[in-house]
Amino acid sequence: MALSLEEVRRIAGLARLRLSAEEERTFAEQLSAILDHVRQLEELDVSGVEPMTHALAAGEVPALRPDANRPGLPAEEALAQAPAREGTCFKVPRIIE
């Protein structure tokens, strides 16, 4: 199954990646090869099979902790490595023109 360049661009857009023209061509080819391989799964009859949605068997994990207030990461520490900040906020480029 061949992925078109157009489709590669659409997926890159969804994934917030800006690919170079060369990357688009390479990925179209490589992702097509990988998808061909994963299509093997179509050989299997999975009707009536429950998906494995949890890696840990039920009962392995203790009950959820009580939903109580607990101290989190202090704001200064959380902001300390922000690429840009203003006061106690993370600063981002303009969203609305």
Place this chain on the structure above:
Amino acid sequence: MSGGEELTALSLREAGAGIAARALSSRDLVEAALARIAATDAKVGAFLEVGAERARAAAAQADQRAAKGERRSELDGVPLAVKDLFATKGVPTTAGSRILEGWRPPYDATVVERLEAAGAVLVGKLNMDEFAMGSSNENSAYRPCSNPWDLSRTPGGSSGGSAAAVAARQVHGTLGTDTGGSIRLPAAFCGVVGLKPTYGRVSRYGVVAFASSLDQVGPLARTVEDTALLLGRIAGHDPRDMTSSARPVDDYLARLEQGASGLRIGVPREWFQGGVDAGVEKSVRAALASYEKLGAKLVEISLPHTKYGIAAYYLIAPAEASSNLARYDGVRFGLRAEAKGLKEMYAETRERGFGAEPKRRIMLGTYALSAGYYDAYYLRAQKVRTLVRRDFDAAFEKCDVVAGPVAPTVAFPLGARTQDPLQMYLADVFTITCNLAALPGLSVPCGLEATSGMPVGLQLVGRPFDEATLLRAARALEREIGTLPAPAIGSV
């Protein structure tokens, strides 16, 4: 052999016992490790960061504790290192990616806390494939890592630095992570012991996330006993990881020397079909013969969905990765590329910060989860995951452990598979089903392949939370065939 080399040649257990007996100091061990790293790492490339001053300070404290008879554990004062995927408070943590260059986490991963609480001296952060995505360590954004047995070959990945550092005698043990084989494959390629515990046995808190339903933290060391010691220190429930199991932790040393007598070892026929190199098969068969000699019973079993493992994994893991890596957006930490608008900033930051492999997997995962494809790809893969688990459940009615090769080949040459991602993915064909089934898996050296002289790993897979039996079986083999000699590392 100089005094330093005698120290770096010690196992973790011997190093710890030396400190306990006051025959050795942590300071000497740490200095020897730092000297060994300085002498070898330009060639090996196992480390991304060496924190000599921090390590010396920690060693001084460990020596004070030893002098007062207050050692915290058998690890106290012993130099270790961790994959650069683990958050270390105030110490750069890159996950092998440019997008995290210079980031200093505001907290420690639980496993880092536990090792330090046990007194271990962490000397640095280890090389790895970017975001743990890879089987050769060649996806590191920072530097290549070589196999200490043959510098022209890969150490395996993604925990390549974790295995290479142990094999090269730079430190006495390390931690890595394993999502599809990332501890077991490099352990096999570098001739060391590596254990991927059951999903949920070790906390993932503070471990940079790749595929959250598959990722698991585990130890690498030169001996089975050292591996058991490390697992005992890092395993156990952590309220900060809601997928961490509440089961009590076994005493992994208690049954270590019980031998293989009476063990039923399942040999899956699918693990010897198609593509296993003759030299690898020979070593693995010889190991199985040793088990028989030791009184174990070999049982032929079938894991019929083995061949679908790679396909299911390369839908599930990229899907989870595309979601986990959405957090790298240039807003709160890590790299930001300047751009006019917010969307442009996201795209530019991610374009510059991610290497080819994370991009490929983000693309694949985004595609598999996108409208119209979810049922055909992701949901079907999750159902196949159930089938893979059922294979093992059925096998464990007939046997106590499953045994076979870790990989179809020995370590391949650097550059051999970088142009063909699918070929690279196939290195994990025998390790990946263990992650899909959430089971514990271990790699133990079972000899050197005759033509290449490279190490071969035997893989053992066990029942959920039965790491103790894996370690016991691995120890029985190690006692029978011995540990591998130290690799020569070029002309070092």
